[in-house]
Structure formats: structure tokens, C-alpha cells
Amino acid sequence: MEKLAFAPMIDLPLAGITVSAFVWHFNRWAGHHDIDTSIDVASRLPVARLRVIALFVCALLVCWLVNFAFWSIFALLLGIGMAVALVTGGDVDGGVFGLWAAAYLIREWSFGFPQLVLHPQTHDTGSIASPADTGELVGKSGVTTSPLRPTGDVEIDGVIYSVASADGQLLDSGARVTVTSYHNGRSCVSLMPEPHDDG
Structure with a gap:
């Protein structure tokens, strides 16, 4: 046991x-615009840093108190x-999965689980529709009820749907959009052009 001493x-x-x-990693990840969540993770970065420091x-x-080597956790x-890799049919190299899974869970916990809690409802009215319903929305128009970074929520006919920006464009809340396609279980929207005043 001497080898496992702190x-x-x-x-x-x-x-x-x-x-x-x-x-x-937190600094780089929070700066990405393709994070699969409607939560603004960049605003949570300072708290995430403090949480991960406190955890370690x-x-x-x-x-130190139990005289157990910190490296042995790894x-x-x-x-x-x-063990998980071998049980699920993987190979010995899958051992890295344990470290990856732990790092992912630590990141999720530090930021308040932004990806495990997918696209939370951000408004008191309406409801998030299931992905199966959204394939029928192509051609319909609505208003963004949260920023699209590039994913977020849009209200269409009184119902709030989780959508993505069709071209990756970042849109603010309150923008008028049209559903132009349906891809990977999510409707994709584009900004509606401003009406021209011919008068």
C-alpha cells in the first residue's frame, strides 16, 4: 500500500x-457556436472554472486525509x-473511455448540465414539441423565443419548437424566421427578408 500513499x-x-x-478546455469550448444546447454556456464560464477548481x-x-494517491483515481x-469497453464488445484500448466519460461529466456538472438537459423550455407559455412533430413545419413562419446560437427555440402557431439556424447564422430573440428544411430530427430555419415598402 506504500505505492498508493499520497x-x-x-x-x-x-x-x-x-x-x-x-x-x-472550458475556455475553448464555451467559445464555440455549434454547441448542441440552447443554453448560453459562455455566460456560465466563470462559475464553471470555480466549480472545477473546487472539485479538484x-x-x-x-x-491527503485518507493517504491515497491522487494519480490512482486516473x-x-x-x-x-x-471493463465497460470489454463488456460492450470493445477492446483494451477502450480504457480511455473511462477518463473521457469522467471528463465529460465533470464539464457538464461544471456548466450546469447544458447538454444532458437538452434545450430546456425558456418561457412560461407554450410547450416544446417532440421531434416527430417538427417535420410538418417546413414552410411555416414563426418568431424566435430565445437566441439561436445556432440552436434555440421558435414559437409557431402558439407552440414552441427546438430548431437550428439553417445556415449557422446567429439570430437574436424576436427574429421572424421561416422553417426551410428538416434535418437530423430538427427543423432548420432562416431569417425572413424584410418587407419592401413600394409606396
Whole structure:
């Protein structure tokens, strides 16, 4: 068990590197415009940084109190990932899945689960329609009830639908749009042209 004892010379730098990697990734990820959620993750970035730092400080304290090597957590995650990969028909290289899954869950928790809680309803009125209903919307017009970055919500005939911008254009709330296509289970909308005044 001596090998699994807490070693500040190893565990403290490893924790610092891990936290730095998370913060770096958070900064890059929050700046992307193709995140599959209608939640503004960029506004949650400062809190996400604090949460992940607090998580690893707590993990270090627990490891120090029970005299358990911090690096062994990574080994456990690799082992769990390897077991899952083998059970599901993967190979030994699938052990990295454990680390990937843990990192994904930490990111989700840090940002308040923006992707696991998909496209939450942002208004008190109306309801989010199921994806099966949205294939019938092509050609209909509506108004965005949340910003499209490039996904968000649109109200059409009193019902709120989760949609995406057809060309990746970022649209503000209150924009008039038309459903132009249906792709991968989601309606795609385009900004309606401004009416011309011929008078």
C-alpha cells in the first residue's frame, strides 16, 4: 500500500496540470457556436472554472486525509473504462473511455448540465414539441423565443419548437424566421427578408 500513499511531489503537480487542462478546455469550448444546447454556456464560464477548481481541491484534500494517491483515481477510471469497453464488445484500448466519460461529466456538472438537459423550455407559455412533430413545419413562419446560437427555440402557431439556424447564422430573440428544411430530427430555419415598402 506504500505505492498508493499520497505523495505531494507527484499528486499536487498532477492536480494542477489537470485543473489547467480543464480550464483551458472550458475556455475553448464555451467559445464555440455549434454547441448542441440552447443554453448560453459562455455566460456560465466563470462559475464553471470555480466549480472545477473546487472539485479538484476537494479531491486532493480527501486523498491527503485518507493517504491515497491522487494519480490512482486516473488508474481507476482507466480500469472502469476498460471493463465497460470489454463488456460492450470493445477492446483494451477502450480504457480511455473511462477518463473521457469522467471528463465529460465533470464539464457538464461544471456548466450546469447544458447538454444532458437538452434545450430546456425558456418561457412560461407554450410547450416544446417532440421531434416527430417538427417535420410538418417546413414552410411555416414563426418568431424566435430565445437566441439561436445556432440552436434555440421558435414559437409557431402558439407552440414552441427546438430548431437550428439553417445556415449557422446567429439570430437574436424576436427574429421572424421561416422553417426551410428538416434535418437530423430538427427543423432548420432562416431569417425572413424584410418587407419592401413600394409606396
